[in-house]
Amino acid sequence: MDPVIILVEPQLGENIGTAARAMANFGVTDLRLVRPRDGWPSEKARNAASRADHVIEKTKIFETLEEALADLDYVLATTARQRDMLKPVRHPVEAAQVMRQTIKEGGKVGVMFGRERWGLENDEIVLANEILTLPVDPNFSSLNIAQAVLIICYEWRMSGNEREAALPFETPDVQRASKEEMVGLFEHLEQALDEASFFRPAERRVHMVRNLRTILQKGDWAEQEVRTLRGVVAALQRGPRDDDK
Amino acid sequence: MDPVIILVEPQLGENIGTAARAMANFGVTDLRLVRPRDGWPSEKARNAASRADHVIEKTKIFETLEEALADLDYVLATTARQRDMLKPVRHPVEAAQVMRQTIKEGGKVGVMFGRERWGLENDEIVLANEILTLPVDPNFSSLNIAQAVLIICYEWRMSGNEREAALPFETPDVQRASKEEMVGLFEHLEQALDEASFFRPAERRVHMVRNLRTILQKGDWAEQEVRTLRGVVAALQRGPRDDDK
Numbered sequence: 001m002d003p004v005i006i007l008v009e010p011q012l013g014e015n016i017g018t019a020a021r022a023m024a025n026f027g028v029t030d031l032r033l034v035r036p037r038d039g040w041p042s043e044k045a046r047n048a049a050s051r052a053d054h055v056i057e058k059t060k061i062f063e064t065l066e067e068a069l070a071d072l073d074y075v076l077a078t079t080a081r082q083r084d085m086l087k088p089v090r091h092p093v094e095a096a097q098v099m100r101q102t103i104k105e106g107g108k109v110g111v112m113f114g115r116e117r118w119g120l121e122n123d124e125i126v127l128a129n130e131i132l133t134l135p136v137d138p139n140f141s142s143l144n145i146a147q148a149v150l151i152i153c154y155e156w157r158m159s160g161n162e163r164e165a166a167l168p169f170e171t172p173d174v175q176r177a178s179k180e181e182m183v184g185l186f187e188h189l190e191q192a193l194d195e196a197s198f199f200r201p202a203e204r205r206v207h208m209v210r211n212l213r214t215i216l217q218k219g220d221w222a223e224q225e226v227r228t229l230r231g232v233v234a235a236l237q238r239g240p241r242d243d244d245k
Numbered sequence: 246m247d248p249v250i251i252l253v254e255p256q257l258g259e260n261i262g263t264a265a266r267a268m269a270n271f272g273v274t275d276l277r278l279v280r281p282r283d284g285w286p287s288e289k290a291r292n293a294a295s296r297a298d299h300v301i302e303k304t305k306i307f308e309t310l311e312e313a314l315a316d317l318d319y320v321l322a323t324t325a326r327q328r329d330m331l332k333p334v335r336h337p338v339e340a341a342q343v344m345r346q347t348i349k350e351g352g353k354v355g356v357m358f359g360r361e362r363w364g365l366e367n368d369e370i371v372l373a374n375e376i377l378t379l380p381v382d383p384n385f386s387s388l389n390i391a392q393a394v395l396i397i398c399y400e401w402r403m404s405g406n407e408r409e410a411a412l413p414f415e416t417p418d419v420q421r422a423s424k425e426e427m428v429g430l431f432e433h434l435e436q437a438l439d440e441a442s443f444f445r446p447a448e449r450r451v452h453m454v455r456n457l458r459t460i461l462q463k464g465d466w467a468e469q470e471v472r473t474l475r476g477v478v479a480a481l482q483r484g485p486r487d488d489d490k
Binding site: 157218 | 267269270271272296325327331332333334336338378379380381382383384385386387388392395396399402403434437438440441442443456457460461463466470473474476477478480481482483484485486
């Protein structure tokens with residue numbers, strides 16, 4: 001169960017389509033439109049939705065906001081402007097958590113978004129349980145609808161269990177090189193540097209070796225990476241091959 | 246101090262503009278473009294940026310990615326596709342926290358985004374410290390550039406409010422080496438290895454260089470450490486001194 005996304009009097013088909021696509025990116029699929037200005041279906045919406053056809057196909061149209069919200073229990077109204085009403089204001093993270101909780105308890109949730117430019121009317125916001133607003137820079141606060149939908153759906157996904165919020169891929173799981181392998185690298189390099197008279201003056205060798213080992217340890221390398229570095233040291237130690245001259 | 250946003254070969258002016266606007270929404274203002282396909286300035290970008298003129302005005306253009314990254318210390322490469330390289334993968338929340346920490350310590354950070362459709366090349370990703378990916382629905386994972394920029398900038402802003410318990414990560418004592426210094430090390434070592442005929446057969450050089458750069462990038466070294474390693478490479482390159490024989 002995911003939140004229902006409700007767009008009130010969306011003016012542009014492209015914005016509906018981009019919002020549908022933003023929903024699909026984060027696994028949210030229920031879109032409801034209240035009196036879309038240019039009607040429905042909408043070619044512009046379909047095109048902008050790209051491959052989010054499944055969202056476009058499922059989209060429901062309503063004549064009134066009341067009908068669009070009828071079966072929902074907990075609804076948030078998204079707005080950038082403070083309203084003169086005593087309604088709780090939620091951060092997207094909090095909102096997602098409350099929605100998760102509500103759904104877990106068998107409830108049905110929705111998030112309302114208003115018109116391009118004008119947003120939601122006060123009487124529409126009154127129907128919501130709480131207000132949702134995004135932490136935008138106050139000097140530049142106008143997010144377009146599809147962008148606001150994107151962030152809310154992103155936070156929705158993030159609030160889910162680990163599997164849902166999981167990245168599509170993780171840091172590759174390779175084992176670090178053992179200390180034995182690391183020391184092998186250290187000693188190999190130090191020997192090559194001795195041959196090149198790098199540690200000068202002699203009394204500084206201990207300090208320089210310690211410094212170098214600290215630098216190399218930071219690499220936190222896997223076994224195969226240490227092997228590669230051993231190959232690099234060996235090649236430099238050997239220098240230009242006779243058969244290359 | 247905010248992160249620098251780098252777009253590599255952005256194809257469409259509208260996307261640059263929408264990205265600029267997304268940045269402005271969350272108080273991020275430094276935009277760098279590497280070889281924008283349709284040049285610069287761009288009317289389409291300016292129009293799509295809406296009132297984010299301040300970002301468009303400040304936008305810097307670069308011929309190469311290396312130049313765009315030269316003054317940065319910690320860079321994330323944003324990608325939806327898993328790459329065959331041993332580089333850490335970060336979640337947007339973690340990434341924002343590491344960026345905050347780095348900036349607090351006086352470092353400079355950047356986030357790279359690739360071309361519409363093709364994203365970033367492996368050789369571009371290699372220059373980054375870590376990979377950043379978003380927890381999208383695997384069945385519908387393609388976010389467009391401006392949307393990815395929006396979410397990263399949103400998380401950046403959120404990380405400033407102590408949104409959740411910070412992830413454990415080490416506090417480097419010194420500032421990381423800049424990308425310019427890292428590339429200096431890479432090129433120096435690669436030249437020495439060319440002289441030693443390390444890259445054999447020739448057609449494997451690209452792959453081997455990429456592998457080596459990934460290994461070295463993991464070192465996360467400070468400026469003085471990179472200097473030490475340059476000294477090591479120079480010494481091995483020079484080999485045994487005549488005056489030692």
